[in-house]
Amino acid sequence: MSLLAVNGVSKAFGSLQVLRDVSLEVQPGQRHVIIGPNGAGKTTVFKCITGLLPADSGSIAIDGTDVTGMPAHSRVSLGLACTFQKTNLFSELTVEENLHLAVTARKPYRFRIWKPLSWYEDLQRDTRELLQEWDLWSRRRHRVDELSYGEQRILEIVLALASKPRILLLDEPTSGMSPAETARTTSLIQEMPRSVALLVIEHDMDVVFSIADYITVLHHGEVFLSGPPEEVRGDERVREIYFGGGARPHA
Amino acid sequence: MIGRLSGRRVPWPGVAVLTLLVLLLPLVLPPFGVGIATEVFIMAIFAMSLGLILGYAGLVSLGHAAFFGAGAYTVALLGQYVFNTYLLLLSATAVAALLAAISGALFFRSTGAYFLMLTLAFSQVLFAVAFQAEPITGGDDGMSVVAVPDLGFGEIVGELGLYYMMGFAFLGCYLLLRLFVASPAGKVVKGIMENELRMRALGYNTFSYKLFVYTLAGAMAGFAGALYAYFNFYVTPDLLGWVLSGQALIMVIIGGVGTLLGPALGAAFFIVVQNYASFYTEYWALVLGLIFIIFVLLGRGGLMHLLRAVWNRTLPSRFREREDEMEPEEPAAEHQKERTP
Numbered sequence: 001m002s003l004l005a006v007n008g009v010s011k012a013f014g015s016l017q018v019l020r021d022v023s024l025e026v027q028p029g030q031r032h033v034i035i036g037p038n039g040a041g042k043t044t045v046f047k048c049i050t051g052l053l054p055a056d057s058g059s060i061a062i063d064g065t066d067v068t069g070m071p072a073h074s075r076v077s078l079g080l081a082c083t084f085q086k087t088n089l090f091s092e093l094t095v096e097e098n099l100h101l102a103v104t105a106r107k108p109y110r111f112r113i114w115k116p117l118s119w120y121e122d123l124q125r126d127t128r129e130l131l132q133e134w135d136l137w138s139r140r141r142h143r144v145d146e147l148s149y150g151e152q153r154i155l156e157i158v159l160a161l162a163s164k165p166r167i168l169l170l171d172e173p174t175s176g177m178s179p180a181e182t183a184r185t186t187s188l189i190q191e192m193p194r195s196v197a198l199l200v201i202e203h204d205m206d207v208v209f210s211i212a213d214y215i216t217v218l219h220h221g222e223v224f225l226s227g228p229p230e231e232v233r234g235d236e237r238v239r240e241i242y243f244g245g246g247a248r249p250h251a
Numbered sequence: 252m253i254g255r256l257s258g259r260r261v262p263w264p265g266v267a268v269l270t271l272l273v274l275l276l277p278l279v280l281p282p283f284g285v286g287i288a289t290e291v292f293i294m295a296i297f298a299m300s301l302g303l304i305l306g307y308a309g310l311v312s313l314g315h316a317a318f319f320g321a322g323a324y325t326v327a328l329l330g331q332y333v334f335n336t337y338l339l340l341l342s343a344t345a346v347a348a349l350l351a352a353i354s355g356a357l358f359f360r361s362t363g364a365y366f367l368m369l370t371l372a373f374s375q376v377l378f379a380v381a382f383q384a385e386p387i388t389g390g391d392d393g394m395s396v397v398a399v400p401d402l403g404f405g406e407i408v409g410e411l412g413l414y415y416m417m418g419f420a421f422l423g424c425y426l427l428l429r430l431f432v433a434s435p436a437g438k439v440v441k442g443i444m445e446n447e448l449r450m451r452a453l454g455y456n457t458f459s460y461k462l463f464v465y466t467l468a469g470a471m472a473g474f475a476g477a478l479y480a481y482f483n484f485y486v487t488p489d490l491l492g493w494v495l496s497g498q499a500l501i502m503v504i505i506g507g508v509g510t511l512l513g514p515a516l517g518a519a520f521f522i523v524v525q526n527y528a529s530f531y532t533e534y535w536a537l538v539l540g541l542i543f544i545i546f547v548l549l550g551r552g553g554l555m556h557l558l559r560a561v562w563n564r565t566l567p568s569r570f571r572e573r574e575d576e577m578e579p580e581e582p583a584a585e586h587q588k589e590r591t592p
């Protein structure tokens with residue numbers, strides 16, 4: 001059974017039909033990359049999967065459980081996590097405090113109202129492990145808005161990982177990064193354990209082909225093509241869509 | 252409590268200072284000052300409860316007096332038949348909590364100015380009910396409170412007795428809030444204020460947290476209202492009105508949004524200015540208004556900000572306390588690593 005199954009999802013904003021009958025599947029451990037020109041509806045697919053936006057029709061299942069009508073937080077407890085295309089952090093809090101919030105989300109004491117949060121030893125430990133693993137430990141006392149853009153993008157991923165997801169959705173993890181940061185982030189993504197399946201939106205073709213083992217091409221809100229990287233790479237029509245019209249210029 | 256914190260920073264010197272203040276204040280106050288201080292404690296609880304949802308949850312309410320008044324009327328109405336003070340206080344708190352839970356659940360779909368208008372409308376509905384139900388509530392004239400506070404060691408009738416009752420109630424509420432804002436749920440609420448979308452994506456049921464904090468604030472406001480009924484011996488529909496809600500907002504802003512003690516300080520400031528300035532001028536509201544404008548123009552922080560600057564400059568560092576932080580000086584994790592080879 002696939003870990004994530006999106007089945008015939010459609011979504012409109014007013015009269016603008018953004019998604020038409022989109023279906024895709026993510027297998028356990030898979031690195032599934034979604035590509036497509038600007039405005040194709042990639043981020044909207046993510047929002048429907050996470051439940052941050054309701055789909056108009058179609059269904060979504062996580063590991064066989066139908067989550068179509070479920071609120072976002074219930075989907076997280078089934079093992080789903082996501083990052084945002086536009087960096088979306090707690091910018092006035094420190095790196096450590098950001099992690100505390102992310103780690104606490106899956107702790108049984110998240111509803112407790114007396115013992116101070118900072119006294120929970122397992123919270124401190126989990127936070128430290130994540131920060132050390134992702135090279136942010138030395139920055140833990142800094143406010144997020146003091147971090148470099150690249151560091152903020154990394155923190156974006158670390159927050160999502162804090163819930164120990166089985167499926168991680170990354171929305172353009174390398175966008176806006178310098179070539180060096182992109183290379184580093186790409187290798188960090190490649191090193192992620194296969195216990196986490198990845199669904200990644202990415203524009204940078206070098207990044208796409210260095211992580212993907214399956215690719216879905218989205219065009220005008222429809223799945224245009226999907227298959228293994230070799231198949232997609234060789235497809236003339238994909239080149240046409242991607243490089244022919246409306247592709248974003250890359251730095 | 253302090254005993255089991257060995258190795259951690261001594262928490263809350265503020266609590267000890269406040270307790271001493273409550274205990275010793277009557278020794279230095281002029282005779283009429285005790286009554287004013289008693290009122291300050293009550294309004295401080297009210298203002299702190301509003302400060303909680305405003306400064307820690309980002310919910311701007313212009314109808315917080317609804318809960319205060321509901322608590323006060325509960326004591327006035329129920330106090331005709333029930334005399335146990337604990338029971339009355341509990342009922343008033345419960346009624347206010349229930350009203351807050353219901354109205355919160357209905358209103359959270361709206362945000363910003365719409366939420367503000369809905370809270371205002373809700374308090375006006377309660378106001379209208381108290382105003383219209385004359386046979387029961389005395390309508391516009393209000394009604395007197397026959398219940399006399401008795402906490403188990405005789406009726407509290409003297410001024411000093413009331414002072415200590417309200418003083419300890421204030422300390423209790425402060426302690427409760429201090430614990431809450433540092434707790435997991437309290438931190439989550441603050442996180443939701445900062446970035447609700449991200450909190451949802453992280454897996455939090457943000458609605459339930461917001462509802463909880465709103466209910467907690469409503470309950471505390473109701474508790475303050477109940478105390479006020481005992482203090483004032485009389486309740487009127489004004490206790491539910493938007494003027495009182497607005498005054499509470501002023502207290503919070505003058506005192507300092509985003510701090511716990513700030514709103515209490517703002518309440519003290521407000522009540523004292525109201526009492527003293529009204530001695531000298533009938534334009535006391537104008538005086539307060541001007542002070543309010545100055546504080547808003549000066550930016551965030553309010554009185555609490557000023558006080559903290561002085562505090563940090565005069566006290567040795569180990570007694571310093573960062574608002575709502577009780578962290579060890581060094582991360583606990585590092586100590587642990589050293590201990591376990």
Ligand SMILES: Nc1ncnc2c1ncn2[C@@H]1O[C@H](COP(=O)(O)OP(=O)(O)OP(=O)(O)O)[C@@H](O)[C@H]1O
Nearest residue numbers: 013016018036037038039040041042043044045085
């Ligand atoms: N909340 C919204 N309200 C109205 N229209 C929206 C909304 N969100 C997205 N859209 C529109 O839906 C279309 C698809 O947007 P989406 O963000 O999913 O595209 P995308 O494939 O992620 O593009 P990009 O590569 O630029 O990130 C766009 O035309 C966008 O303007």
Ligand SMILES: [Mg+2]
Nearest residue numbers: 042043044085
């Ligand atoms: Mg997008």
